[in-house]
Amino acid sequence: MSIDPSSPALLEQLSTAMAGAVAQASRSVVAVQSVPPGRVRASGFAWRDGLIVTCEEAIPDEVELVVGLPDGSHAAATLVGRDPATDIALLRIAGASPTPVAFDAPPVQSGVIALGVGAADGAPVAAAGIVALAGPAWRSLRGGDIDARIELDLRLRRSAEGGLALDARGRAIGMTVFGPRRRVLVIPGPTIERVAGLLAAHGRVPRGYLGLALQAVKVEPTGFGAMVMGVAADGPGAAAGLHQGDLLLAWNGEPVHSVRRLLRALGPASVGSVARLSLKRGGEPLEAQLIVGERPAD
Missing domain, CATH: 2.40.10.120 (Thrombin, subunit H)
Structure with a gap:
C-alpha cells in the first residue's frame, strides 16, 4: 500500500x-x-x-x-x-x-x-x-x-x-x-x-521415533531421568540394546530433565541421527548408541 x-x-x-x-x-x-x-x-x-x-x-x-x-x-x-x-x-x-x-x-x-x-x-x-x-x-x-x-x-x-x-x-x-x-x-x-x-x-512430515515408552523419574539426590517402561520390538531402542527398566540419564551428554522435552525435540532433522545415551542398568552405568528412526504413520 x-x-x-x-x-x-x-x-x-x-x-x-x-x-x-x-x-x-x-x-x-x-x-x-x-x-x-x-x-x-x-x-x-x-x-x-x-x-x-x-x-x-x-x-x-x-x-x-x-x-x-x-x-x-x-x-x-x-x-x-x-x-x-x-x-x-x-x-x-x-x-x-x-x-x-x-x-x-x-x-x-x-x-x-x-x-x-x-x-x-x-x-x-x-x-x-x-x-x-x-x-x-x-x-x-x-x-x-x-x-x-x-x-x-x-x-x-x-x-x-x-x-x-x-x-x-x-x-x-x-x-x-x-x-x-x-x-x-x-x-x-x-x-x-x-x-x-x-x-x-x-505425504507427511517425518518425525523421530525411539520405540521406547519413557516415564520421568527423580534420581537421588537432585537429578532427573527417564525410566524405560517398554521397548517396541524391532524399534530403534531395541536395536540399541535397551531393556525395560533401564534408566536414561543423558542424551548426547545433556542431562534428561523432561521426557516431554526430549520427545518434542524429535523433529524431521532428527531422523537418522545417532544419539549417545548414558544409562543405568541395575545401578551400573552403561553407554549406548541409538539411531533415531522415523515414526510410523499410525
Missing part, C-alpha cells in the same frame, strides 16, 4: 489501498468445503500449481472436499498430506489453478496493520487489524517448529481460517489459523514452504 500522509483524503486512500490488497490476494485464495456441504467451511490458497494449502485442523479425516476457485468455479480436491504439529494440510486439485502465493514479505513488527483474507460463497472475506505480537520461533503444543510467533488482533470469520495474512503493503506473511480462545495466529511463510514441501514429497 502507498499512502500520501499530506492528503486530506488520507482515510479514503487507506481504504482504497486495503481494498486493492484484498482484491490482489483473493486471486490466490480459495474456499474449502466438504461434500455434502456443512461439515467443512474453511479457506485456503494456491501454494504451487495445482496444490492448495489450508488449515489442517479444519479438515476432518475421510471427508470428500471441493475447492471454490476465485473465478466462481469448483474443483474436486484430494488430500496430499497433513501435519497436525504445524496445522498445515496440502490439497491437490485438477484443472486450472489460481495464482500461487509468493511469501516475499520481510518480518513484521508489533503494531503494524495486518489483513486477513479468506473466501466464502464465491466472494472474498476480509478482516483488518494489527499485529499484536511478533516474536521469535516457537514450538506448538503438538511439537511443530514454527518459524515466528505472530498473533493478530482482528476478528476472523470461521470460514476465513486457512486463508492469507497480509502485511500493510499487501504482501503475504502466512496463513491465518485459530489458536486458544479463538486467538488469530499466523503460520508464517517459511514454515509453510518447509512443511508443504515435505508433504508434497512424502
